[in-house]
Amino acid sequence: MRRPLDPLRSIKIKLGAVIVAAVAVTLVVFTIGVRFDIPTIVLGLIAGSLSLTMIQFLARGMTSPLREMASAAAAMAEGDYSRRVTETSRDEVGELARAFNLMAAELSETDRIRRDLVANVSHDLRTPLSSLRATLENVIDGVTQPDQKSLAAMLAQVDRLGALVTQLLELSRLESGSIPFEPVELELDSVILASVRELGPDAERVDVAMPRSNLRVNGDPERMHRVLANLLHNALRHSPAQEHVSVKASSQGNSVVIEVADRGPGLDPGEETKVFERFYRGDSARSGDEGGAGLGLAIARWIVDLHGGSIRAERNEPSGCRMVVTLPMT
Ligand SMILES: Nc1ncnc2c1ncn2[C@@H]1O[C@H](COP(=O)(O)OP(=O)(O)OP(=O)(O)O)[C@@H](O)[C@H]1O
Ligand SMILES: [Mg+2]
Known part of the structure; x- marks a missing residue:
């Protein structure tokens, strides 16, 4: 939802606008009040409450993204990356909100990749392992003979496992930067x-x-x-x-x-x-x-x-x- 001061580009200008509006309301109340001989204390009370109501209206939402960010950050700490904050305002808080949403999207993508990685690695390790296990079981039960052919098949599965582990190590070393890059x-x-x-x-x-x-x-x-x-x-x-x-x-x-x-x-x-x-x-x-x-x-x-x-x-x-x-x- 858009808020009245959203188009202003800076918090300072927004605060200035709110102060100017409050002063204007006070001036109007006093100008009218003096004409009708209303006591100053009453005018002060009227001007004060009118200004406060208006500030409430104008400044609505100036800080709410900050509160939203605090609660979204708490949700993220618990592993929920789906929360986003309102980013309609164009001031510094809006900029922060946009950066926050970008960061949340990145984190959520990284989390997805990590989950996929774990799922894929487990699957890719299990497939050759189960086939190795099946062949070994058959040999032990005497269903197949430990001949050249079955041993070669097992060796192929072991090679596959070995290659996968080597590649995973290589990728994780590359990504963590633990091997220095010396061109x-x-x-x-x-x-x-x-x-x-x-x-x-x-x-x-x-x-x-x-x-x-x-x-x-x-x-x-x-x-x-x-x-x-x-x-x-x-x-x-x-x-x-x-x-x-x-x-x-x-x-x-x-x-x-x-x-x-x-x-x-x-x-x-x-x-x-x-x-x-x-x-x-x-x-x-x-x-x-x-x-x-x-x-x-x-x-x-x-x-x-x-x-x-x-x-x-x-x-x-x-x-x-x-x-x-x-x-x-x-
Ligand atoms: N020259 C190619 N011709 C056709 N498809 C290719 C070619 N190179 C890669 N691909 C496709 O891209 C996919 C990914 O390739 P990549 O080299 O990353 O994995 P892979 O060869 O399946 O396994 P790995 O390289 O880890 O042993 C392959 O599975 C294949 O479908
Ligand atoms: Mg390949």
Whole structure:
């Protein structure tokens, strides 16, 4: 609900307006009263009560947002982030109310992410654990033999658990800033070639194109390597078998652009930003057995942000997905 003094931009002006109005009322009462010979004491009482009523009307709501904030803050301390305060006034209290509402929205979003995180982590840890447990039970009960095949299946589940825990640790370390970020001058071609080499037999499926060989960026070698490894793993995983993926590095103005492209099914429309969210997995990744945890791109985005760059996903014509990383050039 709007209040009479809401359009005024400062508390000082509002107080001034209230005082001027009170003085005006007093003057009017005295001018009229003197003409009718009313005793001064009575005039004083009338003027006083009229002024008080008017102040009550004009100043209505000047401090109520403060009271609202105090009670909303108390609710927040108890874990209720849904409360918002009135922010119609344009003065300092209104500004404070707007900042308060913004903070409440941020906190509520952080709280939602934290809840999702716990739910997702528990789910992702439980799935491989239950399947491991089922296989072990079968072996113990003699339903299956502890042969090469069942042991390999168990190892795969253990690997999955291990990878998930490693990624979670990495993400939490990145977010808490507990690992210092110490950028050094990096030669991009050696970082890219090293990441490709590490793919083992899959390295044969990666075509590297670097028109300029002396591209340099300021970065943390381990982390840059992580970004490339995550993008390459995704590209290879989503490509049809034997199909090649391509890595290209080039300079554009003051930036270095790294592109990893594949000829897989690509992303669905609207997925381009979602894939960078923690635990987001496309339908195929969620249903498939070898799908990851949905953390690879979230980690990549974190690292690229840390380097002052940006990452985006786009369509690779005629088909597939292209991840574009832009970093400031040294
Ligand atoms: N090159 C790609 N082609 C098609 N879809 C992709 C590609 N890269 C990522 N995606 C989609 O984005 C989702 C999120 O990717 P992300 O790397 O974050 O997780 P993930 O690969 O499922 O698991 P993780 O990387 O943690 O092992 C994937 O599940 C997939 O649906
Ligand atoms: Mg991935």
